[in-house]
Amino acid sequence: MKNTYLQLVQMISGILAGLLLAVHIGVQRLDVILGFLGIYVSNTLSFNSMIERAKQISWVTLYIMLLFFAMLHASNGLYKISVEMNLSRTSLRLSIIFIILVGLIFFILGAYTPITLFMK
Amino acid sequence: MQMKRFRENNLGIFGWLWAGNYRLERYLYTLHRITGLGLILFGIFHLTVTTVFRIQGKNVWDSAMSFLDNPIFKIGEFLVLIAFSFHALNGLRLIIHEIGFALGKPVPPIYPYTDAIRRNRALTLILMVIAMLMIVAFITNSVLGGWK
Numbered sequence: 001m002k003n004t005y006l007q008l009v010q011m012i013s014g015i016l017a018g019l020l021l022a023v024h025i026g027v028q029r030l031d032v033i034l035g036f037l038g039i040y041v042s043n044t045l046s047f048n049s050m051i052e053r054a055k056q057i058s059w060v061t062l063y064i065m066l067l068f069f070a071m072l073h074a075s076n077g078l079y080k081i082s083v084e085m086n087l088s089r090t091s092l093r094l095s096i097i098f099i100i101l102v103g104l105i106f107f108i109l110g111a112y113t114p115i116t117l118f119m120k
Numbered sequence: 121m122q123m124k125r126f127r128e129n130n131l132g133i134f135g136w137l138w139a140g141n142y143r144l145e146r147y148l149y150t151l152h153r154i155t156g157l158g159l160i161l162f163g164i165f166h167l168t169v170t171t172v173f174r175i176q177g178k179n180v181w182d183s184a185m186s187f188l189d190n191p192i193f194k195i196g197e198f199l200v201l202i203a204f205s206f207h208a209l210n211g212l213r214l215i216i217h218e219i220g221f222a223l224g225k226p227v228p229p230i231y232p233y234t235d236a237i238r239r240n241r242a243l244t245l246i247l248m249v250i251a252m253l254m255i256v257a258f259i260t261n262s263v264l265g266g267w268k
Contacts, residue, residue: 007218011215011218014211014215015212015215018208018211018212021204021208022208025201025204029197029201029258029261029266030257030258030261030266031261031266032260032261032264032265032266033257033260033261033264033266045185047174047178047181047182050174050181067167070163074156074159074160074163077156077160078160081153081157085132085133086132106163106164106167109167109168109171110167110171112171113170113171113174113175116175117174117175
């Protein structure tokens with residue numbers, strides 16, 4: 001039953017992470033094509049543009065939600081691969097602990113920066 | 121009495137590549153795994169760059185960006201966009217199939233056996249074409265002078 005719930009989490013987190021990532025990648029990497037559609041973004045990689053986005057609650061929320069769903073999806077995916085690898089029980093437990101720890105560290109690291117910049 | 125633990129998957133990771141009679145969907149599964157792992161590796165790199173360098177201010181950020189502005193990293197970014205396009209669309213296909221849509225009609229299990237996904241490949245082909253169009257959009261954007 002646990003794996004059934006995890007599969008549901010994997011599907012939902014995948015859809016949400018995919019949608020949020022599409023917004024992120026679209027703004028960062030489809031500037032000319034978005035311009036044809038009347039959405040103007042430019043120089044998104046510059047420090048000033050980044051700080052400007054970091055001051056807007058909508059972007060901060062989007063980044064943190066994207067990070068959360070992407071981490072959930074990635075950790076769950078790695079767990080599924082570990083299960084399929086037919087590891088011994090101890091190795092599987094260790095790999096699960098490792099996956100959760102790395103996921104948490106990167107979530108905290110990733111969430112800390114936009115929150116700090118937003119608060120400044 | 122202790123139960124014997126059978127090792128059914130003896131091929132391990134090599135079973136992703138070939139274990140006999142693989143078809144399109146099986147290779148899509150393998151590519152889904154490979155692109156997923158690639159995206160995780162990129163995500164770790166991307167998070168490190170955008171957090172550790174960004175928090176240190178404009179000068180550190182600008183020097184990091186000028187270091188990353190070279191053909192090797194540009195090709196790497198294209199590969200990430202290709203991986204994202206494929207992984208997202210193939211993931212959508214898996215979800216649609218898993219909730220029971222776009223499957224082939226049931227048939228009696230008579231040899232040579234076929235499965236419901238192989239009997240209806242329209243969704244697979246449509247979504248792979250959309251993934252290709254996304255990749256073309258990224259390339260077009262770059263050719264038109266975007267993505268500086």
